[in-house]
Amino acid sequence: MKNKSSSPKEPLVHLTKRMDISPLCALGVRVLAFLFGMIICGLVAFLLIERLNDNPERIGEFYQCFIKGPFSTRRKLWKFLKNSAVLLCIALALAPAFRMRFWNTGAEGQTLVGVLGAIAVNFYLGGKIPEWQLLVLMLFASLLCGAIWAIIPAVFKAKWGTNETLFTLMMNYVATYLVSYFLVVWVPNGSSSLGKLSHGKLPSFYHDYLLIILIVLGLTILLHIYLTHSKHGYEISVVGESENTARYVGINVNRVIIRTMLLSGLLCGLAGYLIGAGLDQSITPNSVGGQGFTAIMVAWMAKFNPFAMVITSSLISALGQGAEQISQDFNVSGAFPDVIIGIVLFFIIASEFFINYEIHFHKRHNMAKEVLKG
């Protein structure tokens, strides 16, 4: 017995799940991880940016860009708010599905068909019916398209357990090429780029982006109430925790899956509507621009809590805009923001480990005594 406990195979550390970490402590770990990530970003920047490598004293300027990019002028500030709002809207759409542990990786496609629905109605009916009717019809089309795109994988998941991660992922690309198809049909001259349509623009007051931002903020509050103070929200949590438990207490799991994905798709469709009717009045296969994927990370970092998503979506869009500023000021490739966001995400992802698990370092002798006592 004694020999066994002191054998070299004894693990140095062991982990236990933490149940009761204080929110303040969890926040501290995340902030620390974020700061570490930013330091590493600086080091990577030295490797990638010649201008910084030649003049190391410009590192201060490098970090200032993260403030300068999103906040230095009114125009940049509005752009930052708009980007955060769109990202937040897609992340909100994902939250119910993720709480149910339904890994909807198809937000990109669901949002894109939402844009497509709005633009299709606008393209065929724009100018032929009153503007307010057009906007309402566009909204319905967006919601319908988003819902269809989400419902298809949900039905198969509920009926046959088809892997939803892979299914929704593939639906993204079907959506992309569907948009390419319609662009070829609508713009027969071969350029396949649809100009800005003259109708179907959401009314703007005070500023073009204000309405969108307010809609998304309202949605955040509604979704919070739905998820935490309604029977539906409770059912979603139970199904997410354990499908068997849910069945045992009499929840119709299939119905919850389909209903929740319907909601997810509707909200993605709404995000598409905000992009199509509120911002672009046009569409390209890249209209959503990868925000459907970024939103997955935004939702996950916030632990699917709508209010926390306001913070994470602002963080990501501020980082992106700051890094864009760096691309301009230091003359590096426009892909540099992706590198920065990637690095920071790695650190935040890793920090979850210290929040979820407690690390116990073994002191060999004590351990042996405990084993003998036990």
Next chain:
Amino acid sequence: MNVWLNFLVDSLAFGATFIYGSTGEIITEKSGHLNLGIPGIMCMGGAGGCYMLNLIGQSNIHPALIVLFGICASFTAAALMGLIYGFLTITMRANQNVTGLALTTFGAGLMKVIMSKLDATVYLVGPRMMFRWPFAHRQDALQTLGVMFFLAIVLAIGASWVLYRTKVGLQLRAVGENPATADAVGINVTKYKYVATSVGAGIAGLGGFYYIIDYMASQEAYLSLESLGWLSIALVIFVLWRPHMTIIGSTVFGFLFSCSSYIANIEGITVTMAAKPLLKMLPYVVTIIVLIISSIRNKRENQPPASLGLPYFREER
């Protein structure tokens, strides 16, 4: 050469990109890890190889060694990305989807930054002929069947053999199906998972390198690489997790993806502009149909590994 034969060879050559990507992803998935970072990993594989060629492309080293160094650098860069993924999902038990997506964002971005700094006359113009050996001087589609094409075939068949015919493969599949049981019979789960994610990523990375340096052999090729990574993940489902089948599956995908540009050259068939995007959509639609059918038939050997996407925590019951 006959138009149809030319088309077939071109599909094969194009498909080799997916053979690498899917074989790598299958090895990773067999250990129970769904790596959505494959597009980023393929990008970094391409960037790593090209970076090495940028250093040695115009030196007097023997061409075979240049090819070898390029392949090794590509594999290493991609395997390092796999190691990041492995560290986060295996040791840190992070969510695999989120980690994978972060890896794709990071990898695709970093590749674009690196590639924009390299000199195409050094890494591409000379070395591409070496990579296209032995058909480098042909004028038809055969010219793209180079060293790395044959390496792809060998790797795909080799991966199938290891997975389904050896003890190592059996143990790896056991880890992916049920890590707790595998752990109980004394398999080192962590080691298997680490090796599978890094080797899988390394192999996938070669696909990106092949696409840039051999199949496309152009300095803009890297811009279209990311979308091919997603198609590689689709192909994994299409071939039902069997690496050797990727050779056929990837040809079908290559065929569907590039047929819109070929069919226009064949007499008697007219294809409208509008049909092109629909043809390109087909690989994804077919993949969805395969996914649905295999889940409805519910045959055990056609399913994704049972613990795919779930972290393994030994102390959890």
